[in-house]
Amino acid sequence: MTTIRYGVIGCGMMGQEHLRNIALLPEAEVVAVYEPDEGMRAEAARFVPEATMVASVADLLAIEAVNCLLIASPNHMHLQQLEEIARIRPLPVLVEKPLFVDPADAPRLAELRAAYPAPIWVAMEYRYMPPVAHLIREAEAATGGVRMLTIREHRFPFLAKVNNWNRFNATSGGTLVEKCCHFFDLMRLIAGCNPVRVMASSGQAVNHLDETYNGETPDIWDNAYVIVEFESGLRAMLELCMFAEGSRYQEEISAVGPRGKIECLVPGPGRFWPSDLGEPPVPQVIVSPRHPKGPRMLDVPVDPELLEAGDHNGSTFYQHQGFVRAAQGRQDPEVSLSDGWWAVTMGMAAQESARTGKAVEIASVAHAPR
Template sequence: MSKDIINYGVIGCGMMGQEHLRNIALLPGARVAAIFEPNDLMANAAKAIAPNAKLCGSIAELLAQEELDCLLVVSPNHMHVSQLAEVARLRPLPMLMEKPLYTSEEQGRQLAALRADYPAPVWVAMEYRYMPPVATFVEQLERATGGVTMFSIREHRFPFLPKVGDWNRFNRNTGGTLVEKCCHFFDLMRLVLQSDPVRVMASAGQMVNHLDERYDGETPDIWDSGYVIVDFASGARAMLELCMYAEGARYQEELSAVGPKGKIEAFVPGPGRFWPTHLGVPPTSQVIVSPRHPKGPQAVDIPVDPALLEAGDHNGSTFYQHQRFVQVVRGLAQPEVTLDDGAWAVRMGLAAQQSAMTGQVVQL
């Protein structure tokens, strides 16, 4: 495709959708041409970010806009598969689909039927891959470790934020915390270990957050903490530690990979807007390599463009992801995070949810 400007159509413009809009606005050669957002408040907020975009009353109306070159889907999790089916039926354009790709085993089966026949590229939005400290961590893995045998992720962060209609307070809409929040981390496990999982063990639950909330008389059932251990076909092991009531920490994510030659770590701060102003400038991301011989940690700061930090909560990754996706739309590259990758991440999350509920190991 030789067009000067790539025109996006956007489905869903809540909090995360608006982050995408701000990042597309920073991207040369791209613009948002049309938006479908059924909530008036969110639609007006989106229009303020992308004033030249047309607000559409349905997905069908959005897809009827001839100038569209691609789609971005940022709707609530449980809507993704049905919306993919509608797009496939009406006008299958190249698509960037927010995570998680689906939320239940039944939706997984529906997705499998769609995947084979969708004629355009689909990229599943796993932003954490594109955080500069995480990207540096992945690039340096082999040199630092000599081949990863153990990989751990710790995320200590703030609780789930309010969303339109409070959809993210209930497992039936999100797939559960280990799908909604943690599919990013299961995707990173497969990326880092270059292998597929064979067993999942988890202990998780709702300990602190949302217990005093009621929506139409119903108490949220979304979990806020847990541990997940995953065995991989290669023999490597990975572990996730999640706590969503620990936002006082200096770093939000801490990654550690170890192999026969040494260890590499990445430290990623949370959104700058949540950092206490009385503590001064928010922390800078860091990567540390710790070789076995000769011993001596080597630390490198990984700064991120302040304009990208201002545009969203994901350490600049949303912008870098769109840079690469636009190349796919232009026909110059293939999706780096495929439908298969997105499906595996959900499958791992659902297995972790099942293991935590039953107390049993889940074989994949």
């Protein structure tokens, strides 16, 4: 079986989480890293001391041992780096979300997919969190067909990133793209069909208002309500608050149908849990049938080694397990370019709705790349 030898593009906070999780895979290793920031490059070298540090994407692709790629650079660089890879040496790629940050870039993405000869997997870690994955598997049986879906995320503000790229819409794509494309991906996955209409209210109420970078105040939003209507008639709602880090659970997802309800409760990163409160909460799934009434609660603990390796409840590890199989030709990517396109498109529609105060119809949007 082919050993997967990663070339990694971008080793900031999320890139380093990927490095820690790749190290847990017996059939994979990191052999080369491109990270232009000196501090982040030094941190990456601590995790992968044997990897070659290079000065560009082209230099990374020139290393013959590299047979797959991870892109974990700032959001606004993802598409141009995919295009550069396509021109030079198109290898299997796991690319962090979001795929792009400018609506005008959608045709470029379609052109890339039409010509790219290797698998591209979009990193949507929330699918692979054990309690979320459990809800996805059991939603149809527990609900009798989901009719209403609610996702609540009450969490901490955006963390500091290199050059503060996540403080501004132009480089991040905006909160409802940067942060929430994960949730729009989950909505569409659970719905099993595409959205037709988005309505949103959002803004910047608390966070980053007293910060200034190069004379500019951050314009990134910190709260939102978003309602999405799907082709099937399913309605989904997102409630986001990024100044609620005191919450016991960071994500709460609820799916309801004619037979009953299924929920999952997901704690935030364990490193943020106050030590004086004891052990962090354990993820839970709750099934509440209509007949007979009475909720059934199930703990869904995550392997402590995986919790130590990252902030996403083990999902980064499980995602890499699947990507390794895809890179070896043993399966197709589970999160396609089309999935990534829809997640960004839904986020952009939500931002447009919040800006204009009007519902945004997206059924007529050009077809996603396949």
